[in-house]
Amino acid sequence: MKSRNFLPHVITFNTEKMQDRELESNLMQDFRNVWHPCTQHKDFESITPLMVERAEGVYLFDEQGKGYIDAISSWWVNLFGHNHPRLNAALKDQLEKMAHVMFAGITHQPAIDLASSLVKLSPENLNKVFFSDNGSTSVEVALKMSLQYWQQTGSETKTRFIYLKGGYHGETLGALSVCGLDIFRNKFEKVLPKNLEVEGPDCFRCPYGLNRDSCSAECFDPMEEALAEKDIAGVIIEPLVQGAAGMKIYPPVYLKKLQSACDSHSVHLIFDEIAVAFGRTGSLFVSGALGLQPTFLCLSKGITSGYLPLAATLTTNEIYSAFYDDYSSWKLFIHSHSYSANPLACSVANETLTMLSEDGFLATLEPKINLMKQMGQQIFEESKWCGEFRQQGMIAALELVQDKKGKKSFSLENRMGYKVFLEALKRGVFLRPLGDVIYFIPPLVINEDEIKKMMDTARECIAVVLD
């Protein structure tokens, strides 16, 4: 008989919520058997996780029926709100035909349609779509395709990737090897493939004393230097917004310089648009909106509007051609995941792309972007704890600091962002921060009243915690 009595400590449940014995018992079972991602479970001794029973539009509902605005779109994935009739219908329609079939030696309409739409909507040079299941694997596929391309085209020494300090591209060991954030990688440093970290833009605390709206990416020099090294296979970057670093926003001019430098050094340019594509910045793809042509484009998160795991790595015919040969050449790309191009996920993605591409949809974001800007700017101006308000389309962030002028951060141990999160939870907004950066990535369909509630709550909670 399995012992299920292990509890490292007795949990003190948040009694306010504990009217319900069943909920208590469910949460106890969660504590006993579930290991949540990026979670210190000891936190649950004082605060249990939010038990979400259903979701509708921008709201998550707990078992007592209390609603919470999903202010970060369930880890930046949801675009059209929860429980959307069109997305539900797309999923059910496909379910009637088949949930899944393997994707080697077999193809199916949902995947062909999705690949064709992605090719049509993305930058002109991208023609081939390789499917996988999550952002990490879409990055692993890009890294592996790049490495194998160089192996098969006479540049066997090109085996290192450049990544930016603050960059985040997933957490499998390959993806982690191009991560520029110590907290994600420091326990695994000894086993990570060796790549090259480069100091990138840091606009909030610009060492050149410049402003992201008017500079010429003077901070590009370290990248230029790194690209001169001989063994560089590619550069991987989150265009415009470094998400996990705390929604750090930098200007397009950096990307334009990067494209040009990669071209002249014959180095692959890998755009990780996992977090920023599909309308988040106001356009379908950052690369497309800026007229850039990366060699690889990694996509996931919003691709199914937050319904199902799916990812895609887009690349060029030039890359593909280096793998196209007689079977006996063994040049094929040997990489697979069992659920590659899952038809259910592809069908929801197809409906997502249809909805995103419908006339006028992206234009509906303009007033929302403006409202977020106006309110965010006002919170920044009024609060001495806000070091910066920054925004790129539907992505906005307030960085909390203990000294506004000196831009000095709080010690991480104070967990100011976490405290703001707990206050916001009481008030019906799910606003999980990145350290002390309070950020907003709501579903694109959020309305203006909901934006007001979301941002007013943030203002109020910052004051409650810090004033």
Add this chain to the structure above:
Amino acid sequence: MKSRNFLPHVITFNTEKMQDRELESNLMQDFRNVWHPCTQHKDFESITPLMVERAEGVYLFDEQGKGYIDAISSWWVNLFGHNHPRLNAALKDQLEKMAHVMFAGITHQPAIDLASSLVKLSPENLNKVFFSDNGSTSVEVALKMSLQYWQQTGSETKTRFIYLKGGYHGETLGALSVCGLDIFRNKFEKVLPKNLEVEGPDCFRCPYGLNRDSCSAECFDPMEEALAEKDIAGVIIEPLVQGAAGMKIYPPVYLKKLQSACDSHSVHLIFDEIAVAFGRTGSLFVSGALGLQPTFLCLSKGITSGYLPLAATLTTNEIYSAFYDDYSSWKLFIHSHSYSANPLACSVANETLTMLSEDGFLATLEPKINLMKQMGQQIFEESKWCGEFRQQGMIAALELVQDKKGKKSFSLENRMGYKVFLEALKRGVFLRPLGDVIYFIPPLVINEDEIKKMMDTARECIAVVLD
């Protein structure tokens, strides 16, 4: 305007199938825009992929309505057949509530139920469940948890993993670093984390001249030696069946020795049951059926009965405890995927576990296993091209050889297995081989007539290609 005219070569379509212009156009679009997993696209110049429109039970149907037995369960994932009313209903029920919500700071009933069931059904020592999206990530999670555990418990030098020659555990770079099959890793060798490959069982060509049914795993010696090295964090293994190596089957005694040796060397034992769990070998888990207690158990594939991507890494309270501390200790496991514990996938998995656990279900496999054994044995005995028939529960394989006595393989360039596959396709069986190993992993619900058709077709096709 994006050029979509690139075709490296003109495709010669399989005219037999080309009654339909629309199909031709769809396949052309597939060829233009899709990069399939583990596929040499030049093969499509002579044979286009099978365009599957719908699926039902053990059958896949193409656009002309022709049915194909899904003899390998769509890459070993499907258990209860396609389009199963109970699994469809589970998915639809959950869809009414919510498709997805993030899994940090939030929990939900489908994940709690699934974690609890997995804990209840798996070996006694396993108490915690970490969710991810595919087999590769479930392995990455196990490797990372093991590494971090040793970092946090004073054994910082334990950073290498032992894996078996022929072992396969996924294709992200971390998973690939414990892969013992050259064709998967040779293009990436330069960047892979360094681990330790060990000669393992090779029962078909046993160097000790022994038989898997009666030996004492004399081949365990190299493992014993490797475990004596100081820096070993863990051993990863596919219990009983090395899948990608060609369904190589070895006896339980090897695993029993391994458990005991890992225990005495204080090394983690990682069971990758991605392919073999959930009834494939006749029991729910190999580890459980053999009374073994791995430190980590990696699951995916059958967990949703072939509906949706989902994976889980199970581990012990001892491992978990090393991560449980005040937040400021930074001992938490910082790893996440956006769609972790996707509620739709968890709901289908819950129904899958219910169906697998129902009284008598696993017993229904017995006559099927026996029929496969009897037919497989007969093919082996009658064909001079079959070097071995081997079987573990509902997993069976015939290894083609050019010299039965000497067990000599064909040169891979001959692609004998692939030729058998093409013949079987004509006859309505989808039987994608592993090199020259023709294998059968049908949905568990396959009936005896379908088994006969599947195996008779294999017999016939082997004869057509080789006699």
